[in-house]
Amino acid sequence: MEKYTFVTRSSMPSYEEYCKAIRPLWDSRLLTNMGEYHQKLEQELKKYLNVPEVSLTVNGHMALELAIQSFNFPENAEVITTPFTFISTTHAIVRNHLCPVFCDVKETDGTIDETKIEELITEKTVAILPVHVYGHICNVEAIQEIAEKYNLKVIYDAAHAFGESYKGIGVANFGDASAFSFHATKVFNTIEGGAVTARDHRIYEKLYDLKNFGIRGEELVVSVGANAKMNEFAAIMGLCNLKHITEAIDDRKRIYEFYLKEIQEVKGIRIFEIDKNIVQNYAYFPIVVSEKYIMERDELYKQLIQHGIYARKYFFPLTVDQVCFKNKYRNLPLPVAHSLTKKILVLPIFEGMKEDIQKKILRVIRG
Numbered sequence: 001m002e003k004y005t006f007v008t009r010s011s012m013p014s015y016e017e018y019c020k021a022i023r024p025l026w027d028s029r030l031l032t033n034m035g036e037y038h039q040k041l042e043q044e045l046k047k048y049l050n051v052p053e054v055s056l057t058v059n060g061h062m063a064l065e066l067a068i069q070s071f072n073f074p075e076n077a078e079v080i081t082t083p084f085t086f087i088s089t090t091h092a093i094v095r096n097h098l099c100p101v102f103c104d105v106k107e108t109d110g111t112i113d114e115t116k117i118e119e120l121i122t123e124k125t126v127a128i129l130p131v132h133v134y135g136h137i138c139n140v141e142a143i144q145e146i147a148e149k150y151n152l153k154v155i156y157d158a159a160h161a162f163g164e165s166y167k168g169i170g171v172a173n174f175g176d177a178s179a180f181s182f183h184a185t186k187v188f189n190t191i192e193g194g195a196v197t198a199r200d201h202r203i204y205e206k207l208y209d210l211k212n213f214g215i216r217g218e219e220l221v222v223s224v225g226a227n228a229k230m231n232e233f234a235a236i237m238g239l240c241n242l243k244h245i246t247e248a249i250d251d252r253k254r255i256y257e258f259y260l261k262e263i264q265e266v267k268g269i270r271i272f273e274i275d276k277n278i279v280q281n282y283a284y285f286p287i288v289v290s291e292k293y294i295m296e297r298d299e300l301y302k303q304l305i306q307h308g309i310y311a312r313k314y315f316f317p318l319t320v321d322q323v324c325f326k327n328k329y330r331n332l333p334l335p336v337a338h339s340l341t342k343k344i345l346v347l348p349i350f351e352g353m354k355e356d357i358q359k360k361i362l363r364v365i366r367g
């Protein structure tokens with residue numbers, strides 16, 4: 001048995017498979033600049049995500065940041081979002097000179113509470129930026145309705161939701177844009193990487209300029225842009241991993257269901273409710289450690305570490321409570337988010353996780 005178990009472990013092709021795949025790239029010396037493999041991965045992802053277009057990026061954060069930027073919102077406009085997420089979500093809003101307005105989340109699944117969005121809308125609101133946290137797809141129908149009623153854009157942080165669907169519709173099709181992360185720790189990885197999908201073709205044109213210095217020709221720069229392209233080694237890693245994605249997700253499902261069966265019997269541990277219409281990717285296994293459990297969340301976290309198990313308090317603290325954001329924005333009550341963040345713990349789950357490790361984790365949890 002391994003000495004330490006972390007919350008996740010990167011899915012990888014075999015060493016031989018990756019080496020074989022990079023051989024032509026090695027010989028060509030064309031290592032980046034949206035070459036053959038970048039294009040190939042975009043093609044494959046279009047099929048997998050079931051969307052007409054995909055724009056690859058250097059990482060998930062830049063996917064989100066540039067997706068927001070491509071809408072050209074006026075400076076200091078308000079974006080309604082969730083504080084129960086990875087810090088990247090809030091940074092992406094603030095780095096675009098926009099103002100985050102934090103909406104509470106739902107006890108049932110941790111996603112933005114769509115019934116509390118409308119009361120936060122002001123004349124400065126331009127967009128809603130929800131997160132499909134843990135792959136729990138938000139109430140996309142209600143959010144779309146609100147967006148249409150108030151003429152707002154919807155940009156999803158879909159970093160956790162790669163390959164999922166709701167009522168048979170691929171998750172990348174919801175809202176005006178979605179940003180995915182292909183970081184090494186995510187269900188599908190390109191080592192570092194990300195992608196944007198969007199409803200309007202013109203968003204892709206803006207993204208192209210934003211991720212490649214606005215360069216349109218050897219001697220022509222049409223707009224101000226950054227460098228946020230994916231390189232060819234990363235794209236090949238993606239092509240290799242995508243070949244095995246079904247097996248990888250199936251294996252996660254096995255681990256997920258074993259946890260589910262065993263943990264349901266533990267008093268005081270709550271599992272989120274997943275809408276039956278969601279086809280999941282089993283990215284995470286979050287548990288809610290309630291007052292009725294034999295110990296507090298932080299004590300369980302420490303006991304797991306004593307056994308070499310590194311669970312994570314995703315997402316604690318709330319982004320709104322981080323030093324860089326505290327008391328800077330509209331101070332709204334977030335009772336559910338504040339309570340959830342104190343009780344949440346994400347257990348290790350990854351492709352190839354051994355049953356003996358899972359049993360050890362369950363023994364610690366049972367106390």
Ligand SMILES: *Cc1c(COP(=O)(O)O)cnc(C)c1O
Pocket residue numbers: 059060061062064085086088089131157159160181182183192193194
């Ligand atoms: C991972 C993640 C990101 C950022 O993606 P990177 O690829 O690490 O830059 C953004 N939002 C959420 C919710 C994430 O989990």
